[in-house]
Amino acid sequence: MRPTLLALPLALVLAFPAGGFDWPLEKVVLTATFGESRGDHFHSGVDLGGGEQEVRPIAAGEVVFSYEEGEDRSSVPVGLGSFLVLEHQGRVRSIYGHLEAGSMPRAEKSFDGSKPLGRVGATGYSLGKHLHLVIIDSEMRSLINPLAVLPPVPDRQTPVIKELFLRSGREPVAVKGGMSFRQGTTEVLANLYDLREDVSYAWRMAPYRISLYQDGREVAGLRLDGLHEKLKRDGTPELALLESDRGFSELFESEWLFRLGEVKLVPGQTTLSLFAADYAGNESSRDFPLTVTE
């Protein structure tokens, strides 16, 4: 079992029997991961490149909803482009977005996996051909990270930990060797990301797990394994991480700058350590020693 699956809530694992789902594309090229920042909201699924291909259901399923760009009327402006939603066993739903216009067999009401449900396209809000795949657990009322329930994807790239920042006032300050910070409670932010396996340049994606240690003791951490709805103080709903209940603005300072939590600095020497892992189990860590003054 992949170590990351151990981290999933038990109910989530039980809802998805091993081997129940398969990738919807023959050639899987992961170009964006679950939980990444999309400016003002979480990326609710994974993006799959790999060029023009047929899209197959992740498991046998029944059509719940579909939209064909240029054909269907919609009261909602549809950034997903042409898309299809299937319902599978166990009240799990999958969404296939940005399908090629006209590639969906609209007369079909169910798919057993033997026939494609469309082709990879670039309809809707899309900079190039890719498939946006979303998996929903209706029972738990949550979006789940497709990488948690689909077969492992080969990946040897380790996450990159660029910088650590401390913020006690308005602006975050990068932690560099020999720097001193004043005692007190301070927020910790981390600039880090994972890399794509198949390209030589730095195509960034979100890691799966981030932990912050202070002198060897874990003081903060997060996992991008699922999103659920929570009510904010003002009574409006927002999506938040399943595991830590943190909303978008509580997690992201900017696209690759994660707000990890707070640490208490006391006078003397202390070491903050960052740990990041991706879904294939590749891990990185980096120490940031600092001096704390009164």
Add this chain to the structure above:
Amino acid sequence: MLAFVLGILYLFLFPQPSGREGYFKPVWSRGIPGPQAAARAAGQGGAAWFKAGRHFGFVRPEGELQYAAETLHGVALSDAGFINYPRVADNFVFQDTGGGFQYGVRGFGYPLLDSSGELLYSVSTDLTELKRLDRDGEVLWSAGFFVPITTLSLSREECAAGLLDGTLKLLDARGRIVQDFIPEPGRIPVILGAALTPGRLAVLSGIDPQRLSLLERRGGTYAPVAEILTGSDLRREALVRFTADGRFLAYETETGLALRELRHGAGAPLPLPGRLLALSSSEDGLLAVGARAGRGSVLRILRPLDSPLYSRSLAAEDLFLRFLDGSLLVGFPGRLLRADYLEG
């Protein structure tokens, strides 16, 4: 092109009555895009928005074209102006009915305007988040859901967001959830359509069976007053709309349209030859329906629950209909007509 235009004009000029004697008296017809009016001050003179194939614009009652443009990827239209946005947009530019710049804001996803044009919303690209923005781009509120929004109906004070999981969320003007309406789910829960009008809410939902729920405001909440099994198996967004005279509810079915009188509950199907393309109703009780028919379309005028008054086949595959002060605007690729419907 000329033959097509003459053909269309012929149909309107020499109508063949169907059912009760009714006919169109063309008021004007113009090519779209065509010569636009000289720039005039924003808000000067009651131009109405229209669509004509890939084009949209604003036209004055006497037929003077105030503005016309091709839709980039999508367009949010309102009485006060529009936002014409490209496929990948990172800002929303609001222009008035003459095309003049009014304001621009940074935006994620795609924009949406209420009918007055005063309220600006954005919907995230994955359809899970609805935001209301002000003219400085400040987010007044945001509402995020764990499933995509499948249908939206906006009013001045409320917003009904139908979700993929079969829940309809009613939000107040500050984005707070004031009511969750969960219709009987059927075998597969999903919200397929919704219509919100002061004091009334209609929701089309579920697969196997598909049902229409009619709710009325009682006290602070909407309470179900009627439920209809539609017998349909639609698996896409379906149109649900209250008529302008407030007497009827129209909703899409697998075979066309169905109409229900709100006071007594009488109903009748309105079979259509193909997919519903457009629907508009007038305050004096007329309903105009456009539907696909083969490689063209059909336009029907009727009084709900009465026999059709007018039916005409058209060569255009796309159709836009809008009643305006007793006249009907008819838009199709390349042309916009205004015609008065007369009986007698």
